[in-house]
Amino acid sequence: MADRQRREFLQLAVGGALAASLAPSGSSSAAAEPLGQPVPFSADTVVKMAVELASKPFKAPEAPLPSIFSDLTFDQYASIRRVPGAAIWSDQKLGFSLEPLHRGFVYTTPITINIVENGMAQKVIYEAANFDFGKLEPPAVLGDLGFSGLRILKASEQGFEDAAIFQGASFYRARAHAQPFGVTARGLAIRTGDEPGEEFPLFREFWVEKPNPAANTLTLHALLDSTSVTGAFRFTLRPLEATIIDTETTLIARAPVDKLGFGAMAAAYLFSALDHRLVDDVRAGVYESTGLQILSGSGEWLWRPVSNRETLQISAFSDLNPRGFGLLQRSRSFDAFYDDDTHWELKPSLWIEPIGDWGEGDLRLLEIPAQAETNENVIAQWRPKAGMAAATSLMIAYRQFWCWSPPSRPPLASCVSSRRGKVGNRQRFAVEMQGDLFADPAKAAAASADVRAAPGKIVSVRLFPNKDRRSVRVVFDLDPGSETYSELRLTLSVDNQAASETWLYRWTA
CATH class of the missing domain: 2.70.98.10 (Beta-galactosidase; Chain A, domain 5)
Structure with a gap:
């Protein structure tokens, strides 16, 4: 019923x-x-x-x-x-x-x-x-x-x-x-x-x-x-x-x-x-x-x-x-x-x-x-x-x-796009974080990404800053090995300070 x-x-x-x-x-x-x-x-x-x-x-x-x-x-x-x-x-x-x-x-x-x-x-x-x-x-x-x-x-x-x-x-x-x-x-x-x-x-x-x-x-x-x-x-x-x-x-x-x-x-x-x-x-x-x-x-x-x-x-x-x-x-x-x-x-x-x-x-x-x-x-x-x-x-x-948009918003960069595709045996993700901080080319260039997977392994992380879009795009590959799922976590930081919200995703085979 x-x-x-x-x-x-x-x-x-x-x-x-x-x-x-x-x-x-x-x-x-x-x-x-x-x-x-x-x-x-x-x-x-x-x-x-x-x-x-x-x-x-x-x-x-x-x-x-x-x-x-x-x-x-x-x-x-x-x-x-x-x-x-x-x-x-x-x-x-x-x-x-x-x-x-x-x-x-x-x-x-x-x-x-x-x-x-x-x-x-x-x-x-x-x-x-x-x-x-x-x-x-x-x-x-x-x-x-x-x-x-x-x-x-x-x-x-x-x-x-x-x-x-x-x-x-x-x-x-x-x-x-x-x-x-x-x-x-x-x-x-x-x-x-x-x-x-x-x-x-x-x-x-x-x-x-x-x-x-x-x-x-x-x-x-x-x-x-x-x-x-x-x-x-x-x-x-x-x-x-x-x-x-x-x-x-x-x-x-x-x-x-x-x-x-x-x-x-x-x-x-x-x-x-x-x-x-x-x-x-x-x-x-x-x-x-x-x-x-x-x-x-x-x-x-x-x-x-x-x-x-x-x-x-x-x-x-x-x-x-x-x-x-x-x-x-x-x-x-x-x-x-x-x-x-x-x-x-x-x-x-x-x-x-x-x-x-x-x-x-x-x-x-x-x-x-x-x-x-x-x-x-x-x-x-x-x-x-x-x-x-x-x-x-x-x-x-x-x-x-x-x-249209909540009254409470992250004070840091927020995710505006999440994409995924397969490259060989790996899963490739592209996550774009956008915020006023990244309108400064120096700040965007100084950004670093902390990407984690459990289980599985992150084998490649690349960052693409874009001043006009006030964003940093993070492209990374997940090698799941024989696993059928992986919990992913991504954050950006600048000068050891948090620069983005925390992006979470569960990949499943």
Whole structure:
């Protein structure tokens, strides 16, 4: 069951709730969904609900769905669109509007959506008239089908544009202005890549606070449920130069649980100049993220390029109180991809900064073999060393930056390109480090490289400084001998002082 769920979620993730096919609502020609009876809502409402839910056995949400929607293909589901003007708050000049998303395709699990105003919450009631079903011919009377998720739009000079989408289990994604959707985040991951199989927590219900138009923030509460845990989430979204989402989480364990994943994120990666498994493609590269950036608790900047592997690869970077991590898209040139349709160079980077101390654990990176770009096969998450005992609670908070470039950056030269190819029995790597220091020809010429391999042997290291590019390119050969893998590490220094972030990579045969 877990394997099937993973395949489904990896396939649908790049579609991102098919957001790209859903145009923002335009002029008003329909009314937003009706609201139910108001009930009291306060800051601790969702926490109390999570505690109550944890005292009972898990039961998956159930709601009948006409077969015309449950049996949809991807394209048929994409044809279901919101009627222009049907977005909640679209005519109230609040800076945001909301579009509940239809159920169908693999998005059959219902989720309740509520609007909160003046301490009262009202359920959003499904209204078929607010959807254009295209060539589909649903029954005349559908009743209240509920929703599969929520799309958040922000006001812009052109009207409204996408800011974030929450849909499918606990998956969600956001973007900065002028970006397409890309990397996907998850509220909570459990046993990703571990036996007896992954558990997929889901959001059962949302509460969206009506925003103050002067604040430029939107607050979303969510109730999480799963076999092992329940949880209360509070997301505070601020669409600035980057879209910032502050996440505050309270988890309650139904049963003993370990192998938790916080700040989980996933990106699609098919091929690049670093790997050549799939090269029969007119494009130069296909990937949403170039690599995993880590700012360790000790202040060391690590860069780990990601790759599409022959076999599942799991890497763990042990740390104490990490200061930041994320899957970043550093390839911002069209020439890196030559893809006029997807424009991978525009995809968001996702950078996370923990709030408070996270203790001991590791940054876990999974690289899953993929044959198609519709699979989000690169997964990163923080895995705490300690799990949770039954009936205990845990609080964790962090800030997400969905951005062109993270606000925190290495003060030293950073990797802008990683390439690999075979030369005889050796593996040749070319790693380019770029930084203002190397604009000085004397500094660039004085750079030295420390390249290590374990196992295997580094047999050649050459440096090529380039003043115009403010970079030093390091070309080295790995002789793996009879080994089938090697952990590589590269750093640059000038006058015995660190001059670059630490480049890490696992070569596999």
